[in-house]
Each structure stands twice: as C-alpha cells, then as structure tokens.
Amino acid sequence: MKGKIKVMNATPEITDQEIRQSMDFDRILLEKEKLELLAGRKRVRTTFLAISALVILLGAFYVITYKPFSDSDSQNESSELTEPLNIGDTAHSATVPAVIKTDSANEISQPSKQQTSPLTSAKKSETSAESHPEEQTPENVYEQATPLSGYPALYEYFNDALVYPAEHVGDSIHGDVTVIFVIDVAGKPVNIQVEKSLGPRFDAEAIRVINNMPAWEPAKFNGKPVPSKIRLPLTFETEKITID
Amino acid sequence: LTFKSDISVKKQLLLEEEVIREAKKNPQAFRSIYEQYYKAIFLFVYHRVGEKEQTADITSQVFLKALVNLEKYNFRGLPFSSWLYRIASNECNDFFRKTKRTRMVVLEEFHAETMYDEMFGDDLREELRNKLPAILGRLKQNELQIVELRFLEGRPFKEVADILNITETYAKVRTYRILDKMKKMFIGK
Numbered sequence: 001m002k003g004k005i006k007v008m009n010a011t012p013e014i015t016d017q018e019i020r021q022s023m024d025f026d027r028i029l030l031e032k033e034k035l036e037l038l039a040g041r042k043r044v045r046t047t048f049l050a051i052s053a054l055v056i057l058l059g060a061f062y063v064i065t066y067k068p069f070s071d072s073d074s075q076n077e078s079s080e081l082t083e084p085l086n087i088g089d090t091a092h093s094a095t096v097p098a099v100i101k102t103d104s105a106n107e108i109s110q111p112s113k114q115q116t117s118p119l120t121s122a123k124k125s126e127t128s129a130e131s132h133p134e135e136q137t138p139e140n141v142y143e144q145a146t147p148l149s150g151y152p153a154l155y156e157y158f159n160d161a162l163v164y165p166a167e168h169v170g171d172s173i174h175g176d177v178t179v180i181f182v183i184d185v186a187g188k189p190v191n192i193q194v195e196k197s198l199g200p201r202f203d204a205e206a207i208r209v210i211n212n213m214p215a216w217e218p219a220k221f222n223g224k225p226v227p228s229k230i231r232l233p234l235t236f237e238t239e240k241i242t243i244d
Numbered sequence: 245l246t247f248k249s250d251i252s253v254k255k256q257l258l259l260e261e262e263v264i265r266e267a268k269k270n271p272q273a274f275r276s277i278y279e280q281y282y283k284a285i286f287l288f289v290y291h292r293v294g295e296k297e298q299t300a301d302i303t304s305q306v307f308l309k310a311l312v313n314l315e316k317y318n319f320r321g322l323p324f325s326s327w328l329y330r331i332a333s334n335e336c337n338d339f340f341r342k343t344k345r346t347r348m349v350v351l352e353e354f355h356a357e358t359m360y361d362e363m364f365g366d367d368l369r370e371e372l373r374n375k376l377p378a379i380l381g382r383l384k385q386n387e388l389q390i391v392e393l394r395f396l397e398g399r400p401f402k403e404v405a406d407i408l409n410i411t412e413t414y415a416k417v418r419t420y421r422i423l424d425k426m427k428k429m430f431i432g433k
Binding site for chain 1: 275278282299308312344347349381411
C-alpha cells in the first residue's frame with residue numbers, strides 16, 4: 001500500500017441533497033431478491049449435477065466390472081473366489097465376506113457342469129458389481145479433523161484474536177508457541193497443552209485463543225467421529241520497523 | 245439532563261434491536277435503518293474514495309451486504325453502526341485492491357491534534373505537519389486504517405476495535421505500535 005494515497009487537508013464538500021440523491025432502498029431490496037434467487041438456482045443446479053455425476057459414475061463402474069467377466073472363463077472365477085476368502089482371513093468384518101464366499105462357491109460349482117452362457121456371466125457380473133463396494137468397506141477410512149470454516153478462516157481468526165501480551169511489548173520477545181490439543185468428538189478443543197513455550201503470559205494467551213476458536217469437524221474413522229490430536233504453532237511477533 | 249439523554253440513547257438502541265429483529269423476517273423493515281445510517285456510511289466511504297458515483301455504488305453495496313447477512317449479526321455488545329462501518333471498511337479495501345485507485349485520506353487539523361500530542365507534544369509540530377502526508381503514505385493498508393479511524397476520524401478505541409473486529413486492548417497496543425513506527429519514520433528522514 002505504499003505511496004498510493006492522497007492526503008486532503010479538509011473534508012471534501014458534499015451537500016446533504018447530493019447524498020440523498022443516491023439513496024435507493026428499493027433497488028437494494030430488488031438486488032437482494034435477485035441474489036437469493038440466483039443462490040437458489042445454483043443450489044438446484046449443483047444437486048442436479050451431483051445426481052448426474054452419480055449416475056455416470058455408476059454406469060462407468062458397471063461397464064468396468066462387466067467387461068472382464070463377459071469374456072471370462074472359469075479361471076477368472078476361481079481367482080474371484082480366493083479374493084473374498086483372503087479378506088475373510090484378515091477378519092476385518094467377518095460377516096460380509098462370508099456371504100460372498102458362499103455365493104461364489106455356489107456359482108463355481110455350476111460352471112463345471114454347464115458351459116458359461118453369456119446370460120449367467122452377465123448375471124455374475126451383476127453380483128460382483130454389488131459385492132465390490134462391500135469388499136472395499138473393510139478398508140479403514142480415516143478423515144482428519146478440520147476447522148468447520150476452513151483453515152484460512154481459522155488463521156484469520158488467530159491473526160485477529162491473538163494479542164501480544166501488553167506487559168512484554170517492550171521486551172521484543174517473538175517466536176512460536178506450539179500448542180497441542182485434542183479435538184473431541186463434538187469438535188471442541190480439550191486437553192490443551194503447551195509444547196513449546198515463550199513464557200507464561202504467551203502460553204496463557206495461546207491457550208485462551210485455542211479455547212475460543214471456532215468449532216472443528218472432528219476426525220472420523222470409518223465415518224464415526226473420533227477424538228484426534230492437533231499440533232499448532234502460534235506466532236507472536238511485534239511489528240517490524242523498517243526505515244528505508 | 246445527562247440522565248435524561250442516557251435514557252433516550254438506551255431507548256434508541258432497544259428500538260434498533262427490535263427493528264433489526266423484524267428486518268430479519270421482513271426486509272422492508274430495514275428501510276428505517278437504511279435511512280438512519282445512509283449519510284454516515286456514505287461519508288465514511290466518500291472520505292476514502294473521494295468520488296461521488298463510486299461512493300454511491302459502494303454504499304449501496306454495503307447496505308446490500310448488511311441486509312443479506314443480517315442473520316449473522318447479533319447483539320453482543322457490537323453496535324449496529326460499527327457493524328456497518330466494518331462492512332464499509334472491507335468494501336473500501338476491496339475497491340482499492342481491485343481498482344488500484346488512489347486512496348484518499350482526510351487530514352483535518354482539528355482531529356490530528358491528538359495524534360501530534362501523542363507523538364511529540366508541541367515542539368516539532370510544524371515539521372511533523374509537513375511530513376505527515378509522506379509518512380501516512382508509507383504505512384501499510386491496515387496501519388493507515390487504524391490511524392485514520394482513531395485519530396483522523398476521532399473514534400474511541402472501543403469503536404475502532406468493534407469496526408476492525410479486534411479487542412479494545414489490542415486496538416490500543418496496535419495504535420501505539422504504529423505511532424512508534426511513525427515516529428521512527430519521522431526521525432529517520
């Protein structure tokens with residue numbers, strides 16, 4: 001922002017009448033309605049997009065899983081059989097693979113007697129399309145905790161809220177206070193500890209700011225909220241004075 | 245007499261609270277607020293932007309944003325006027341960032357007195373007066389903003405803090421830090 005200002009020594013003149021001329025509350029009401037209409041339309045559009053994307057994805061998934069089995073022979077089928085068995089061994093979730101196992105065992109007994117007709121293989125690909133997502137669920141999914149309003153907003157909050165302790169203004173202490181805390185299942189910080197300290201006043205300020213920060217989305221394990229540990233450095237610095 | 249005026253101020257606030265609550269349901273109710281604050285916000289913007297048409301645009305944008313985001317405003321010690329000034333201040337910053345226009349600063353002797361006193365007392369006043377425009381020009385955007393709100397517009401720290409969405413203590417700490425910086429600039433050149 002250097003340079004680009006113009007200092008005026010008196011308030012620029014403008015009459016009340018001139019100010020009143022530009023008043024137009026009805027236009028603001030109109031624009032508000034327009035904005036809301038636009039926002040509503042956007043919402044409809046995005047849901048429509050989401051639905052069509054889902055349909056396309058499902059279609060693609062069907063095609064991909066269909067192909068290998070449509071020109072498959074018994075070799076493929078036997079390999080399919082071993083897969084669920086393996087998963088059953090690791091025992092992530094015992095019930096789902098067991099069902100698959102019996103299903104495919106029934107099917108594998110048939111091809112020995114009758115040749116695979118296109119009809120049965122198509123049917124098989126259907127069942128495999130169903131079973132695939134189930135095979136993937138036992139893989140554990142972990143989602144990290146994130147601030148509800150996003151990290152940039154959180155940092156902005158820190159920038160605004162973090163107050164350099166007034167008692168130390170003259171001491172030119174600066175650096176990071178590293179804070180460790182747990183985001184509990186409700187998205188609130190608990191068990192706040194200072195890992196790297198700058199002194200009691202700084203630590204207290206850091207803890208105050210963490211305590212008052214906006215809520216988080218808790219970490220999730222397989223979709224279930226779980227507590228998670230977060231480490232954050234908070235920077236205290238006095239204004240750097242540069243004289244050029 | 246002061247007692248009397250105190251009551252009327254309270255009454256006004258109460259009324260305002262009611263009007264805003266009503267406006268959350270029915271935007272038409274916002275009209276009285278618009279009429280009450282239009283001039284103040286217009287001048288606030290005008291003193292920074294310096295051009296009538298742009299100012300009118302930005303001012304109506306401020307009220308539009310206030311109306312659209314009215315749900316987010318709640319009475320927790322923040323006067324509605326400060327909230328409007330906050331939006332106006334952000335809109336002005338956006339305007340200067342996008343258009344790269346020259347930002348105006350109104351420096352009226354009457355208001356700047358406090359700042360001269362804070363900086364050097366009487367001795368160097370004349371010299372400071374001459375150099376001040378250059379020094380203000382070297383401040384960062386957010387530093388200029390706080391000096392302007394506090395000294396050039398003579399707002400109390402509480403209001404400065406409300407507008408900038410920071411604590412009052414921090415507003416003070418920052419203000420004196422910036423004054424120090426300005427002093428050093430003054431001595432340096």
